[in-house]
Amino acid sequence: MSFLIDSSIMITSQILFFGFGWLFFMRQLFKDYEVRQYVVQVIFSVTFAFSCTMFELIIFEILGVLNSSSRYFHWKMNLCVILLILVFMVPFYIGYFIVSNIRLLHKQRLLFSCLLWLTFMYFFWKLGDPFPILSPKHGILSIEQLISRVGVIGVTLMALLSGFGAVNCPYTYMSYFLRNVTDTDILALERRLLQTMDMIISKKKRMAMTRRTMFQKGEVHNRPSGFWGMIKSVTTSAPGSENLTLIQQEVDALEELSRQLFLETADLYATKERIEYSKTFKGKYFNFLGYFFSIYCVWKIFMATINIVFDRVGKTDPVTRGIEITVNYLGIQFDVKFWSQHISFILVGIIIVTSIRGLLITLTKFFYAISSSKSSNVIVLLLAQIMGMYFVSSVLLIRMSMPLEYRTIITEVLGELQFNFYHRWFDVIFLVSALSSILFLYLAHKQAPEKHMAP
Amino acid sequence: MASLDRVKVLVLGDSGVGKSSLVHLLCQNQVLGNPSWTVGCSVDVRVHDYKEGTPEEKTYYIELWDVGGSVGSASSVKSTRAVFYNSVNGIILVHDLTNKKSSQNLYRWSLEALNRDLVPTGVLVTNGDYDREQFADNQIPLLVIGTKLDQIHENKRHEVLTRTAFLAEDFNAEEINLDCTNPRYLAAGSSNAVKLSHREEILFKRW
Numbered sequence: 001m002s003f004l005i006d007s008s009i010m011i012t013s014q015i016l017f018f019g020f021g022w023l024f025f026m027r028q029l030f031k032d033y034e035v036r037q038y039v040v041q042v043i044f045s046v047t048f049a050f051s052c053t054m055f056e057l058i059i060f061e062i063l064g065v066l067n068s069s070s071r072y073f074h075w076k077m078n079l080c081v082i083l084l085i086l087v088f089m090v091p092f093y094i095g096y097f098i099v100s101n102i103r104l105l106h107k108q109r110l111l112f113s114c115l116l117w118l119t120f121m122y123f124f125w126k127l128g129d130p131f132p133i134l135s136p137k138h139g140i141l142s143i144e145q146l147i148s149r150v151g152v153i154g155v156t157l158m159a160l161l162s163g164f165g166a167v168n169c170p171y172t173y174m175s176y177f178l179r180n181v182t183d184t185d186i187l188a189l190e191r192r193l194l195q196t197m198d199m200i201i202s203k204k205k206r207m208a209m210t211r212r213t214m215f216q217k218g219e220v221h222n223r224p225s226g227f228w229g230m231i232k233s234v235t236t237s238a239p240g241s242e243n244l245t246l247i248q249q250e251v252d253a254l255e256e257l258s259r260q261l262f263l264e265t266a267d268l269y270a271t272k273e274r275i276e277y278s279k280t281f282k283g284k285y286f287n288f289l290g291y292f293f294s295i296y297c298v299w300k301i302f303m304a305t306i307n308i309v310f311d312r313v314g315k316t317d318p319v320t321r322g323i324e325i326t327v328n329y330l331g332i333q334f335d336v337k338f339w340s341q342h343i344s345f346i347l348v349g350i351i352i353v354t355s356i357r358g359l360l361i362t363l364t365k366f367f368y369a370i371s372s373s374k375s376s377n378v379i380v381l382l383l384a385q386i387m388g389m390y391f392v393s394s395v396l397l398i399r400m401s402m403p404l405e406y407r408t409i410i411t412e413v414l415g416e417l418q419f420n421f422y423h424r425w426f427d428v429i430f431l432v433s434a435l436s437s438i439l440f441l442y443l444a445h446k447q448a449p450e451k452h453m454a455p
Numbered sequence: 456m457a458s459l460d461r462v463k464v465l466v467l468g469d470s471g472v473g474k475s476s477l478v479h480l481l482c483q484n485q486v487l488g489n490p491s492w493t494v495g496c497s498v499d500v501r502v503h504d505y506k507e508g509t510p511e512e513k514t515y516y517i518e519l520w521d522v523g524g525s526v527g528s529a530s531s532v533k534s535t536r537a538v539f540y541n542s543v544n545g546i547i548l549v550h551d552l553t554n555k556k557s558s559q560n561l562y563r564w565s566l567e568a569l570n571r572d573l574v575p576t577g578v579l580v581t582n583g584d585y586d587r588e589q590f591a592d593n594q595i596p597l598l599v600i601g602t603k604l605d606q607i608h609e610n611k612r613h614e615v616l617t618r619t620a621f622l623a624e625d626f627n628a629e630e631i632n633l634d635c636t637n638p639r640y641l642a643a644g645s646s647n648a649v650k651l652s653h654r655e656e657i658l659f660k661r662w
Contacts, residue, residue, distance in 0.1 A: 033556060190538045197498055197520075197539075204500040205516050208482070212502055255497065262495030262535060269531035 006070040013056055014049050021048030025380075028364050033376050037097075040377050043090060044384045050082045051391035055352045058398065061409050062345045068409075075409060083146045086388045087124070090381055092117045097377045124149055131421070147392070151422060154393025157386060159426045161362065163433025166297040171441055173290025178278065181271045189268060193261040200254045207247050301434050304427040344402055351398065359390055396422050463542060466521045467564040468549030469557040473602035477549060478521045493523030496539050519547070525560075533567065540568050545596045550622075552601040552615055558622055561599070569595070 022045040026035070035041055057075055060066050095116030099109050128149045171177055277283045323340055363383045370379065399410045399419060411419075466474050475497065479487040482499040501517045522539055524532055546568055550558040601619050 031556075033554065190535075193495075194538065197496065201498050201500060201518055204498065208500045208502050208516065258496070259494045265538075266529075266532050266535040269534045270529065273531060 002067050003070045003073075006066045007074070009066065010053065010056075010074050014053050017049035017052040018045045020052075021045035024048070024360065028360075029367055029380060029383075030376070037377055039093065040097075040380055043085070043093060044380060047082075047085055047090070047384045047388045050078055050085065051388055052356070053078050054082070054391065054395050055356075058348060058352075058395065058402075058406075058410075059345065062341060062348060062402070062406050064341075072409065072412065079143060079147070082388060082392060083143065083150065086150055086385060086392070087121075087146055090385045090388070091120045094378060094381045094385070095120070097381065101375070101378070127152060131425075150389055151393050151396050152425070154389035154391075155397065155422050155426050156429050157390055158393055158397070159429030160433045161359075161390075163430045163435075164437045165358070166293075166300055166430075167434050167437040167441065170290045170294035170297060173286045173293065177445065178275055179271055181268050181275065183272075186265065186268050186272065189261060189265045193258060193265060196254055196258045196261060200251055200258065203247050203251050203254070207244055207251070210244055210247075297434070301431065304431045304434075307427045308424070308431065344406065348398060348402060352394070355394055356391075359387060363387065393422070397426060461542075462515055462517045462544050464517055464519050464545040464547060465540065465543050465568055466519055466547045466549060467561075467568060469551070469554075469560050469564075470523070470525045472549050472551040472554070472557050474521045474523075474549045477547075477600060477602060478519045482519065493521060495523060496536075497521045497523070536567075543568065543595060545598070547598045547600060549600050549602060550619075551603055552619065553603050553606050555618075558601075558619065561622070565597070 022041065025041050025044050029044075030041075053074075057071060057078065060071060092113060096109060096113035099112045099116065128145070131148075131152055278287060322343070363386070367376075367379060367383060395410065396419065399407050466478055468474050475493050476487045478497070478499050479485065482501045498521070499519050501519060503515050503517050504513075520539055522536055524536060546565065548561045548565060550561050599619070599622060
């Protein structure tokens with residue numbers, strides 16, 4: 001009986017998450033596009049719903065809500081469904097939509113998408129070989145095999161994003177890094193941009209007139225096609241067409257210049273807005289946060305290095321450590337069990353919410369930047385895949401932040417994964433990502449003021 | 456060749472509707488082989504014989520300014536784009552017949568371009584609402600072009616075309632629907648070419 005109640009609670013929450021994912025898709029991601037293939041929207045919302053359910057089960061574990069056997073059952077079921085989606089459905093549909101975009105292969109779409117999916121499965125399998133993630137007692141198609149590989153990909157993604165985010169966050173918040181931009185700078189650049197456009201226009205006018213006179217005189221300026229065409233054009237080339245190619249080259253160079261100027265002007269406008277924003281209260285508050293985050297970032301890099309160098313994986317979670325410190329050193333006595341439950345609930349809750357929110361924001365920005373009307377379906381499915389893998393590996397890593405008694409369910413369900421490996425791998429990739437982001441931002445920052453000084 | 460007389464026409468529309476292909480087709484009478492993203496603005500020139508066949512015939516260049524980007528761009532990009540909207544003689548609004556959102560966004564595009572002259576600081580103060588009266592006394596001739604006609608299935612064509620007819624009426628503009636990969640649509644003598652030259656004549660009369 002209690003199993004039925006528990007299941008109905010779980011199913012209601014899943015439907016809620018599904019609705020949220022659907023709304024997010026419609027309102028945020030696909031704002032400027034028309035949804036023609038509803039399959040894509042359904043897949044995205046389903047992935048989101050099942051990922052959030054996993055987090056919900058962790059929270060229930062900590063709070064002790066629901067029957068423990070029904071929790072275990074739902075864990076297993078949830079995991080199976082998510083793996084099914086991430087390994088079978090989404091890659092297949094990605095292949096299908098990629099193939100649909102290519103006009104040549106339109107007829108045999110299904111065949112080619114199956115081929116693509118098989119290639120994906122092959123590489124996905126090979127991914128597991130160089131990593132010491134499993135003990136060899138498990139069969140080929142067990143949950144542990146699939147989860148271990150999904151975990152590797154997801155942890156890599158998480159570490160890359162964290163590393164970049166940890167460095168980029170103080171860089172954008174702090175106004176110390178803002179370059180000084182005046183209105184005259186912007187006006188000067190705009191003038192250069194318009195002058196370049198005028199030069200392009202006058203050259204194109206010459207080209208159009210030349211082409212017109214050539215057309216009227218009966219010469220047709222065509223691209224030399226084929227082998228004989230090329231040989232012919234070497235010996236007999238009309239003076240008009242030679243002129244045209246010369247002018248065309250100049251126009252190409254000018255167009256490249258106009259693009260550069262446009263991007264620089266947009267950059268200057270953005271910097272000017274940021275300078276104005278930093279003078280407001282909100283701006284000052286974020287500036288202060290930026291200093292705080294930069295200290296946090298340095299500390300995290302330091303800890304990651306120590307972990308790798310000394311081959312140390314934290315045995316106790318921060319909650320228990322914190323409680324130990326307060327009890328032993330500060331002498332404050334309180335009910336350990338009660339407080340550890342609530343504090344770990346809050347801590348884990350914060351981690352979950354911020355990582356979901358951060359991921360959705362990053363995905364939206366990424367989607368706006370690179371999608372077009374042709375590729376929007378493929379990109380959204382890729383994002384759904386990334387989101388699913390990210391959330392699965394969050395579950396793996398969150399285990400470290402929870403006290404021992406709550407870790408059991410994750411260990412039970414996920415089997416004998418080498419959790420320590422994943423933490424080590426996270427530290428390594430985090431370090432690499434953070435250091436390369438620092439290098440990258442340093443180079444970008446250095447290069448920018450020199451661009452403006454050039455006449 | 457009048458160097459002081461400039462006729463400037465903006466080509467506006469969402470990302471990926473086919474503005475670059477359209478401009479290439481209009482100016483070079485050839486199909487654009489490898490369309491890629493337009494960063495900033497690309498210009499092309501179309502030669503037009505004003506009052507052809509009459510003794511006052513004169514050859515003009517119409518500059519087609521193809522401005523890239525989307526309505527939802529960051530405000531810094533919008534401010535940068537605003538520099539192209541100066542002293543415009545005509546606007547071509549391009550939307551994708553297979554994508555309804557691109558036609559809805561045309562209202563915002565036209566507001567962005569037309570309000571440029573009213574607010575010299577470059578900051579857009581529209582509330583996004585479309586007001587027909589704003590367009591009633593608009594002196595700048597508009598032309599609405601729908602692209603990717605070939606990708607619409609025969610059955611759906613009728614409802615799509617009625618919808619776009621309403622759109623053109625809202626703007627008090629002429630409309631053309633075509634496929635940018637097929638030069639036949641703008642071939643001399645076709646109804647589209649006639650509409651186009653008709654619009655161009657209006658452009659010159661007002662200018």
